[in-house]
Amino acid sequence: MPELHPGDAGALLFDWDGTLVDSQRANYVALAGALAEEGVQLDQEWFDARTGLSSAEMVRLLVRECGLTLRRPVEEIVADRDERFLRTAHEIRVHPEIEAVVSSFHGRLPMAVASGGARRVIEITLRHLPIRHRFGAVVTRDDVERGKPAPDIFLRAAKLIGVPPNSCTVYEDSDEGIAAAQAAGMAIIDVRPLTRRPSATSA
Structure with missing residues (x-):
């Protein structure tokens, strides 16, 4: 899907709620x-x-x-x-458009989850999903001093997967997350036009 292609990104960072999953x-x-x-x-x-x-x-x-x-x-x-x-x-599902991106670049680019959610909740939910083994790191609000819109979550994710922040592309669905990615000096793909279409279940 052209709207979601990360171009020449060196790594992909995905927000969780509303981006990766329809929660x-x-x-x-x-x-x-x-x-x-x-x-x-x-x-x-x-x-x-x-x-x-x-x-x-x-x-x-x-x-x-x-x-x-x-x-x-x-x-x-x-x-x-x-x-x-x-x-x-167990009822949470991956947004199909974002799952296609994860599947396409798995093994080709480093990828991480970078979420303002709680680690325990994300890790338990991930167990039920087909994408659970595709990320080199999972960074949550529990891992940093400041949550979004501060850049801490994204910067930590980039560090853990060994990619400079300016080589990362972030997939996000919130104003706070986009502000955080901008503060981190990262490229951004706003997924809301796709995940919040009338046909999507996350409206």
Whole structure:
């Protein structure tokens, strides 16, 4: 697919949620369920506009914007969210357009997952997917000091696969992720025109 071809990239870095996998609805349902225990209703449009943030960062932002008082610490709410998500992890599927890119360049270019998600959630979900053995590294929000839109996740991924940042191409689906890739000095392919088409299930 020409829109997704990385050109002369030296390595490919893939965001996870919404880019590699069609997890938007499952992520929303999991966080909404965890917040409902706090008496908080999560607006899906608000959530969809901030998918580049980690769950913890999203909850903290919601607290600041709405002046909320939570009964549980943010870490407990996120743990609740993760457990809710993992109950459906076996149902998560790879976006076919992105899977085609991964399959095409597997063995030809170094590739890594570079996600603002939690390592445990990503690793468990990966076990159910055909792409699980195709990445030289998996970098998550747990591995760095700052999440997206800071460049830390992408820079660490590039270091782990031994490729200079300016030789990496990033596949992303969020404004925060794109800002992070730009800050890292990497080329970017915004997958949203493909993964969020009316025919896609992640709308």
